[in-house]
Amino acid sequence: MPTNGIKNSLSDETEEREYIVTENLDGKPFEAETTETPQIAETAEEYGERDKEEERAEEVEEKKIMEKTRADVLSEKSKNCYNAIIRIIGEMYDKIEASGKSVSYSREQLFAGFDAYIQAVLVKIASGADKFGADEMIFIENIADYGKLIEGTDLTLFTDCSKEMREKLIEASEDRMSAVPACIKIAAALDSGKDFGLTKAIFENSVRICFNLKLIDEKSDVKNNSDIARALKAITVYAAAKGIKIK
Numbered sequence: 001m002p003t004n005g006i007k008n009s010l011s012d013e014t015e016e017r018e019y020i021v022t023e024n025l026d027g028k029p030f031e032a033e034t035t036e037t038p039q040i041a042e043t044a045e046e047y048g049e050r051d052k053e054e055e056r057a058e059e060v061e062e063k064k065i066m067e068k069t070r071a072d073v074l075s076e077k078s079k080n081c082y083n084a085i086i087r088i089i090g091e092m093y094d095k096i097e098a099s100g101k102s103v104s105y106s107r108e109q110l111f112a113g114f115d116a117y118i119q120a121v122l123v124k125i126a127s128g129a130d131k132f133g134a135d136e137m138i139f140i141e142n143i144a145d146y147g148k149l150i151e152g153t154d155l156t157l158f159t160d161c162s163k164e165m166r167e168k169l170i171e172a173s174e175d176r177m178s179a180v181p182a183c184i185k186i187a188a189a190l191d192s193g194k195d196f197g198l199t200k201a202i203f204e205n206s207v208r209i210c211f212n213l214k215l216i217d218e219k220s221d222v223k224n225n226s227d228i229a230r231a232l233k234a235i236t237v238y239a240a241a242k243g244i245k246i247k
Contacts (some may be wrong), residue, residue: 012201072134112147119149120176121231132199134159180238188242200246
């Protein structure tokens with residue numbers, strides 16, 4: 001085929017396409033006519049780089065998951081249990097307020113009171129070892145969001161601490177864990193009228209938190225959990241006195 005014929009054919013086709021693109025439905029030309037090729041948002045090279053960056057980000061995230069320690073996993077599980085308890089306490093508070101009855105404590109005070117109690121219980125359990133381990137103390141420090149066993153004190157500072165500091169912390173924990181938390185008293189009061197299972201739910205989640213703390217140490221005797229039973233004795237005794245079954 002002659003070359004001129006191909007050129008003419010392509011020229012006619014191009015003009016026809018330009019005519020279609022540059023006219024509106026009324027057959028009138030658009031105000032802005034252009035036959036320029038639209039600019040692509042990003043080149044293939046830029047797209048490839050962005051794709052690589054996304055892959056690298058995914059690899060970093062996967063590495064983080066792979067690098068989670070035994071203590072990290074147990075802490076996350078325990079935090080879920082803790083959040084469940086906090087949710088129950090908050091719902092109890094809302095229920096009482098909605099009924100028009102007065103509450104002696106604020107919502108935050110109930111949260112903080114439980115925090116101090118659970119930290120006391122956990123410190124007592126951790127004291128079963130010769131020294132307070134780093135992972136255990138991080139676990140205890142991070143479990144609470146609203147209150148502390150000792151206000152203004154970072155419990156991780158007691159890691160491998162002196163005998164004197166250790167004894168002072170244990171003494172503080174024993175004093176606190178001997179008192180029944182206000183949230184348990186409220187839960188028991190609500191359960192005594194109609195068993196909502198509130199006291200049991202708080203107790204069972206507390207047991208799970210305690211058990212997870214013990215699991216951090218692979219040498220820990222998890223078959224004998226009398227230490228957990230002793231640490232949570234204030235709750236079990238109070239519930240029994242109110243005729244509430246939590247076991």
